[in-house]
Amino acid sequence: MVQIDDQEMEKIVQLLKALADKRRFRLLALLSEREYTVKGLAAELGVTEPTVSWHIMMLRSLNMVAMRQEGTSHYYRLQQTGVHELLKDLKTRVTPSEADENSSEYERRVLDHFFQKEGEREMPFPDQTVRVHMHRLKEIPAQRKKQVVILRRLVKEFEPGRRYPEKEVNEILKRFHPDCATLRRLMVDNGLMARERSIYWRLQVTGDREQGGASTD
Secondary structure, X not given: OOOOOHHHHHHHHHHHHHHHOHHHHHHHHHHOOOOEOHHHHHHHHOOOHHHHHHHHHHHHHOOOXXXXXXXXXXXXXXXXXXXXXXXXXXXXHHOOOHHHHOXXXXXXXXXXXXXXXXXXXXXEOOOOEEEEEEEXXXXXXXXXXXXXXXHHHHHOOOOOOOEEEHHHHHHHHHOOOOOHHHHHHHHHHOOOEEEEOOEEEEOEEEOOEEEOOOOEO
16 A cells, blocks of 8 residues: 655645636646746736745645746746646656566466466476466456556466467466466566467567567468
């Protein structure tokens, strides 16, 4: 759960207040087009100058409006950098960062969500037979980032360096989900497996991607 302290929460509340008022919203729209004096804004909005000054003060406190003085006149404009930086700052407070989403914790949560335990099976090795948990894929994620996490798990079912005919690939993938054709295609599209004339093989991991041959049909 994302933690937001009182100071950050107040910042969010003030931003929402600034954007929720119709007159301030219109004021920002006007300032996005050109500079205005308080008198000019009052005429455009149909309100008194003290009212405009009050709105300007609030927006300047949030770094959304900048002021330029020329003689005795004050000209106001939309502070684009300030607005963008404020929104960017608030976004990082309430959403996980790209680094967080790429972490092993993120991958674990995705795997826990999309896979469910379904029995066990024996895997024979030269020196022993190991019983492993069988997991079923509940659904294929729609979001690509989650798809990649799932596909990286599934590709571990294939031995590096071994060539698999399409029929055998289907049999392995059907242990997890009936739509083996989609899973097969996604693993090729995401560079986890290569394909040539209905023969598939797992590609070697290099950094965050798995490299190897190209797919051809």
